Amino acid sequence: MTKGSKKSNQSQSIQAWMVSDNLHEEYLFFYILIILVLFLLGLGTLGFELSGYSLKQNLFFNFVWLIILYIGMALTPCWYWLIFGKNAYLYRATAKAMDKLNSYEEKRSWRKMRMTQRGQLPPNKFEVASLIFLFCYLMTDYFIVSAWVKDSILVWQPDWVSVCVEWVKTYTNLPPLNENRKFFTLSFKTNEILQQTYHSEAEFIKSSAGNTLLLYHLWHVIMFLPVVVTTVILWWKPLRWFGIKEIDPRYIKSTSEFMRRIIWSIFLFFLMLIGCVVIIRSIDLFALSVVKDGVNHWIEETKLHGIYIFIAIGIRFFYGWFVFWHNVVLKFFSGNCVPLYTELSNMLEEHVDAGDVTRQGLNDMQDCKLWLDVAISANGATGMHSVLIRTFTNV
Numbered sequence: 543m544t545k546g547s548k549k550s551n552q553s554q555s556i557q558a559w560m561v562s563d564n565l566h567e568e569y570l571f572f573y574i575l576i577i578l579v580l581f582l583l584g585l586g587t588l589g590f591e592l593s594g595y596s597l598k599q600n601l602f603f604n605f606v607w608l609i610i611l612y613i614g615m616a617l618t619p620c621w622y623w624l625i626f627g628k629n630a631y632l633y634r635a636t637a638k639a640m641d642k643l644n645s646y647e648e649k650r651s652w653r654k655m656r657m658t659q660r661g662q663l664p665p666n667k668f669e670v671a672s673l674i675f676l677f678c679y680l681m682t683d684y685f686i687v688s689a690w691v692k693d694s695i696l697v698w699q700p701d702w703v704s705v706c707v708e709w710v711k712t713y714t715n716l717p718p719l720n721e722n723r724k725f726f727t728l729s730f731k732t733n734e735i736l737q738q739t740y741h742s743e744a745e746f747i748k749s750s751a752g753n754t755l756l757l758y759h760l761w762h763v764i765m766f767l768p769v770v771v772t773t774v775i776l777w778w779k780p781l782r783w784f785g786i787k788e789i790d791p792r793y794i795k796s797t798s799e800f801m802r803r804i805i806w807s808i809f810l811f812f813l814m815l816i817g818c819v820v821i822i823r824s825i826d827l828f829a830l831s832v833v834k835d836g837v838n839h840w841i842e843e844t845k846l847h848g849i850y851i852f853i854a855i856g857i858r859f860f861y862g863w864f865v866f867w868h869n870v871v872l873k874f875f876s877g878n879c880v881p882l883y884t885e886l887s888n889m890l891e892e893h894v895d896a897g898d899v900t901r902q903g904l905n906d907m908q909d910c911k912l913w914l915d916v917a918i919s920a921n922g923a924t925g926m927h928s929v930l931i932r933t934f935t936n937v
Contacts, residue, residue, distance in 0.1 A: 564661035565635055566779060572632065573670065576621045577677050580614045584681050589688030597697045604689035611681055615674050636664055661779060669779075672772035679769060680844065686758060687840045691832050694751035703757060710756040714825065716743045726759070728825045736829060751833050758832045759825045766821055773850045774857050781858050791862040792869075806859065814856035817849040887914040 588608065591600045614621075622630070639662055646653045657663050665673075690697055714726040728743050730736045740746040747756070787793060791803045820827060827846060830839035890911040 566661035672775040791866040810856040
């Protein structure tokens with residue numbers, strides 16, 4: 543197959559996914575639309591300030607509104623039912639798909655797996671929960687920037703926040719020395735706005751804005767693993783439809799394909815490594831969201847969350863390697879256990895003939911040798927044991 547044909551097949555795969563009528567995509571499409579309405583409502587309202595109330599009181603009111611938005615997003619399936627009714631298209635299509643699945647009397651579990659892989663069944667509860675979680679995460683992120691932070695200063699800073707800030711500060715490297723190779727890094731080399739505002743990183747980290755950024759970075763570090771997991775769950779099937787099968791190690795059929803997968807492995811490994819290091823270690827990654835015109839810069843810096851998609855691609859790719867080597871090991875040992883079983887049987891026979899064990903041990907060894915002989919016959923596809931086993935198990 544030529545490179546041109548491969549690119550053509552991949553583009554056709556993506557086009558087919560975009561225009562397909564598979565239930566998985568259609569469910570996610572309608573759910574995303576409903577969640578987007580609530581998300582945009584949150585972007586337009588969070589950070590409000592009621593006159594006559596202090597900043598801390600307004601923070602509490604914003605938090606209550608955030609919880610209401612959470613509940614609204616969590617009830618996305620209910621919103622769909624209320625908007626489109628119980629006879630909506632998705633419900634009818636789901637019933638039709640389940641009737642098709644139930645029509646298979648044999649290998650029903652295998653049929654269900656195939657229909658799931660092809661997107662012919664609705665998303666499972668983990669995929670729906672992951673979608674809702676990711677939007678709630680982004681909404682919380684915006685809540686911090688718009689409601690908790692005012693003019694680069696935390697409106698509410700209890701003792702536990704101060705402890706968290708001091709902990710991050712303790713493990714942060716500052717240029718130009720960057721001594722002791724601490725875990726977090728802070729540098730203004732690529733941020734002209736912060737360079738113009740502060741003389742040095744040391745000056746910045748001692749300021750109120752510095753404390754705000756340290757807490758904001760800790761929030762991203764804590765949420766890193768949950769966001770990665772939910773991103774992987776949500777993108778697992780769409781990545782297959784987007785054409786990742788073209789580089790998936792599970793489908794290696796030649797030496798040249800194996801070598802190409804090795805090159806992809808090196809590329810994706812470094813891509814994942816850089817993505818993880820940047821999100822976890824770089825304190826200044828989302829600096830402008832809380833330091834300078836937070837709300838406006840937040841929309842721009844939110845695009846950096848696309849790094850999680852590349853991490854998900856890498857995880858799915860390396861899962862393919864796991865399956866590949868798992869199958870290699872199974873094929874290597876499948877049908878080749880007879881020499882091992884024979885050697886163990888001979889060793890037991892020597893001990894039984896020598897009589898150098900107790901009576902109970904002798905009985906155990908005889909029983910073990912009997913089962914080894916059965917396994918030898920069955921795996922070698924010879925003898926009475928193999929005939930009996932294959933007859934009564936339909937193998």
